[in-house]
Amino acid sequence: MIAFILRRLAQSVLVMLTVALVAFALFRFVGDPIASMVGQETTLAERAELREALGLNDPFLIQFWNFILRAVQGDFGISYRLQQPVMELILSRLPATLELALVSGVMAFVFGVGFGVYTALNRGGWISGTVMTTSLIGVSLPTFLIGILLIWVFAVELQWLPSFGRGETVYIGNWWRTGLLTESGRASLILPAITLGLYQMTLIMRLVRAEMLEVLRTDYIKFARARGLSNRAVHFGHALKNTLVPVITITGLQMGSIIAFSIITETVFQWPGVGALFINSVRFVDVPVMAAYLMLIALVFVVINLIVDLLYYAVDPRLRVDRANARH
Amino acid sequence: MAEPLLSVRDLVVEFPTRRGVLRALDKVSFDIAEGEVLGMVGESGAGKSLTGAAIIGLLEPPGRVASGEIWLRGERIDNLPREKMRRIRGRRIGMVFQDPLTSLNPLYTVAQQLIETIRTHMDVSDSEARKRAVALLDRVGIPAAARRIDDYPHHFSGGMRQRVVIALALAAEPELVIADEPTTALDVSVQAQIIDVLKEICAERGASVMLITHDMGVIAETADRVAVLYAGRLAEIGPVRDVIQAAEHPYTSGLMGSIPTLTQTADRLTQIPGSMPRLNAIPQGCPFNPRCPHVFDRCRVERPELIARPAGRQVACWLYDKEAQNV
Numbered sequence: 200m201i202a203f204i205l206r207r208l209a210q211s212v213l214v215m216l217t218v219a220l221v222a223f224a225l226f227r228f229v230g231d232p233i234a235s236m237v238g239q240e241t242t243l244a245e246r247a248e249l250r251e252a253l254g255l256n257d258p259f260l261i262q263f264w265n266f267i268l269r270a271v272q273g274d275f276g277i278s279y280r281l282q283q284p285v286m287e288l289i290l291s292r293l294p295a296t297l298e299l300a301l302v303s304g305v306m307a308f309v310f311g312v313g314f315g316v317y318t319a320l321n322r323g324g325w326i327s328g329t330v331m332t333t334s335l336i337g338v339s340l341p342t343f344l345i346g347i348l349l350i351w352v353f354a355v356e357l358q359w360l361p362s363f364g365r366g367e368t369v370y371i372g373n374w375w376r377t378g379l380l381t382e383s384g385r386a387s388l389i390l391p392a393i394t395l396g397l398y399q400m401t402l403i404m405r406l407v408r409a410e411m412l413e414v415l416r417t418d419y420i421k422f423a424r425a426r427g428l429s430n431r432a433v434h435f436g437h438a439l440k441n442t443l444v445p446v447i448t449i450t451g452l453q454m455g456s457i458i459a460f461s462i463i464t465e466t467v468f469q470w471p472g473v474g475a476l477f478i479n480s481v482r483f484v485d486v487p488v489m490a491a492y493l494m495l496i497a498l499v500f501v502v503i504n505l506i507v508d509l510l511y512y513a514v515d516p517r518l519r520v521d522r523a524n525a526r527h
Numbered sequence: 528m529a530e531p532l533l534s535v536r537d538l539v540v541e542f543p544t545r546r547g548v549l550r551a552l553d554k555v556s557f558d559i560a561e562g563e564v565l566g567m568v569g570e571s572g573a574g575k576s577l578t579g580a581a582i583i584g585l586l587e588p589p590g591r592v593a594s595g596e597i598w599l600r601g602e603r604i605d606n607l608p609r610e611k612m613r614r615i616r617g618r619r620i621g622m623v624f625q626d627p628l629t630s631l632n633p634l635y636t637v638a639q640q641l642i643e644t645i646r647t648h649m650d651v652s653d654s655e656a657r658k659r660a661v662a663l664l665d666r667v668g669i670p671a672a673a674r675r676i677d678d679y680p681h682h683f684s685g686g687m688r689q690r691v692v693i694a695l696a697l698a699a700e701p702e703l704v705i706a707d708e709p710t711t712a713l714d715v716s717v718q719a720q721i722i723d724v725l726k727e728i729c730a731e732r733g734a735s736v737m738l739i740t741h742d743m744g745v746i747a748e749t750a751d752r753v754a755v756l757y758a759g760r761l762a763e764i765g766p767v768r769d770v771i772q773a774a775e776h777p778y779t780s781g782l783m784g785s786i787p788t789l790t791q792t793a794d795r796l797t798q799i800p801g802s803m804p805r806l807n808a809i810p811q812g813c814p815f816n817p818r819c820p821h822v823f824d825r826c827r828v829e830r831p832e833l834i835a836r837p838a839g840r841q842v843a844c845w846l847y848d849k850e851a852q853n854v
Contacts, residue, residue, distance in 0.1 A: 417629060418624055418626055418629035418630050419629060419630055419631055419632040419633070421585065421624065422622070422624055422630045422631070422692070422695070423632065424585055424613075424616065425583055425585060425616055425617065425621075425622035425624070425696075426616065426617040426621075426622075426644045426647070426695060426696070426698070426699075427613050427614060427615070427616035427617030427618055427644075427647060427648060427699070428613075428617070428643065428644065428647050429613065429647065430613075432643065432647070436643075437632050437635075440634050441632070441633070441634060514634065515633070515634060516633070516634060516636075516679040516681070517633055517679070517681050
């Protein structure tokens with residue numbers, strides 16, 4: 200078990216190093232950093248001096264090493280556009296994105312599994328048919344269109360919910376600004392969360408349904424019925440648990456995508472999160488922010504994958520190889 | 528004769544399909560007495576497993592019992608509400624399936640599955656159920672049961688898993704055990720052990736067994752009576768010795784002729800020409816008539832019902848009807 204975790208950690212470090220290389224390469228390929236830092240009046244001599252002072256003349260590997268050393272300490276330099284430390288910028292906007300992603304992720308999982316199980320058990324019923332047909336909308340409509348439609352219906356026509364922003368926010372601790380504790384904050388969260396989570400929900404729902412139908416046909420479900428277990432025990436205790444391994448995988452990956460691709464939803468709803476920050480940075484070629492964002496998203500994926508792998512262990516005893524080997 | 532434990536009367540199982548209704552079981556009738564082992568033999572697709580599934584109420588849709596009756600100790604069980612039938616499954620009728628590798632839920636320990644089954648049917652505490660579970664495992668021959676009970680199914684070999692399956696089927700002390708090809712998926716070397724365990728433990732508890740198999744050897748050693756199914760109909764039923772030594776139905780004698788024996792030397796085993804008809808092409812009259820060596824006109828037109836024969840035997844063949852008339 201511990202060997203497994205260590206192995207996965209080593210792999211994660213490798214992935215992060217590769218992403219760091221890409222992020223670092225951004226600085227070199229997206230124009231000359233000196234040119235974007237100094238004014239037109241700076242002489243060539245001054246430029247050369249600055250280049251030397253910033254270490255830009257050092258060999259590639261040394262520069263990369265320094266970049267990683269600073270990155271590990273959370274130092275991604277100063278934003279070209281906003282003249283603030285990149286890490287501060289990201290940290291101030293991260294809570295908004297994480298709250299949005301978490302709420303829509305939980306929503307997608309709960310409703311996805313719920314509908315999935317329901318439609319698998321009540322195949323052919325009219326409610327299942329309606330849910331399955333409606334779910335096609337979730338899979339086929341692009342996120343921005345869903346967002347705009349929701350704004351049009353619930354914000355413009357019905358005027359029930361706000362159409363943009365986070366509403367009122369309060370601080371928890373020093374830097375975590377949350378919208379979950381105020382009414383307007385929660386109201387503002389609903390539409391973006393639905394927009395962001397709808398696709399994931401339908402995906403999870405269809406996956407759970409397909410897996411459930413598969414599992415319900417297996418011999419151990421037949422045997423569980425033949426032993427006279429209640430429907431509840433058969434469906435939820437025996438069948439659902441066996442669908443969880445693939446569902447956890449997909450949910451985990453989707454959680455990563457929710458955070459990474461909240462860009463579109465954040466843009467549609469003017470949500471002050473990291474995604475919106477990233478889009479603006481791209482527009483102004485703010486390389487330090489772009490690089491840091493890239494690293495952050497990679498970290499999110501790596502961490503989620505690690506958690507998913509550990510969850511497998513919790514769910515499926517067949518994967519606990521060490522123990523089995525010890526027995527035989 | 529005392530009331531039979533299980534009584535199946537004119538059981539018809541049908542599968543509605545797009546091209547019409549397929550009759551998978553056609554008027555099957557038999558009894559299983561208290562403590563008796565009834566062997567059920569036939570080729571693949573003859574309807575052996577379906578009979579078992581119909582009795583325990585687990586036919587897979589769209590299959591359904593179209594007509595006929597199933598009685599368990601004087602109580603009709605084929606038309607019970609779902610919840611009542613569920614309480615009979617496991618508690619009064621246990622079932623053992625063919626493949627022990629897939630019969631156990633891989634995500635739960637043997638203890639969890641046993642205790643769940645026991646507590647579903649019996650009002651006992653967790654620790655009491657656990658004690659019973661250990662005793663059961665011990666009884667079916669799992670070494671170091673108290674320790675191994677907390678293992679997962681994948682820690683056991685195929686033969687051991689089938690023992691676990693038997694323990695599970697018997698956990699709530701059913702009166703009837705339906706064993707659907709319990710040894711087919713196992714190594715030849717452990718088949719006999721599993722059959723012995725099943726037979727012993729059922730005899731001990733006075734449970735009747737319906738043993739579904741296509742292995743005549745197993746039937747000969749284990750069963751008291753044997754029922755031969757062909758194309759969804761009973762061909763012959765009777766005490767196992769009589770049927771094996773002097774089969775009356777031409778299909779049964781064909782079956783027996785195809786089994787190699789140690790005492791006889793033969794160059795070729797007998798073989799029944801042709802194959803069993805598909806469900807949508809069962810011939811008129813006796814379903815066996817195109818392959819029967821003794822076929823005559825009546826067989827092609829009229830369907831033979833089970834005819835009572837001496838020594839409690841029954842056979843569905845016109846040969847014996849003629850005899851009865853002549854004698």
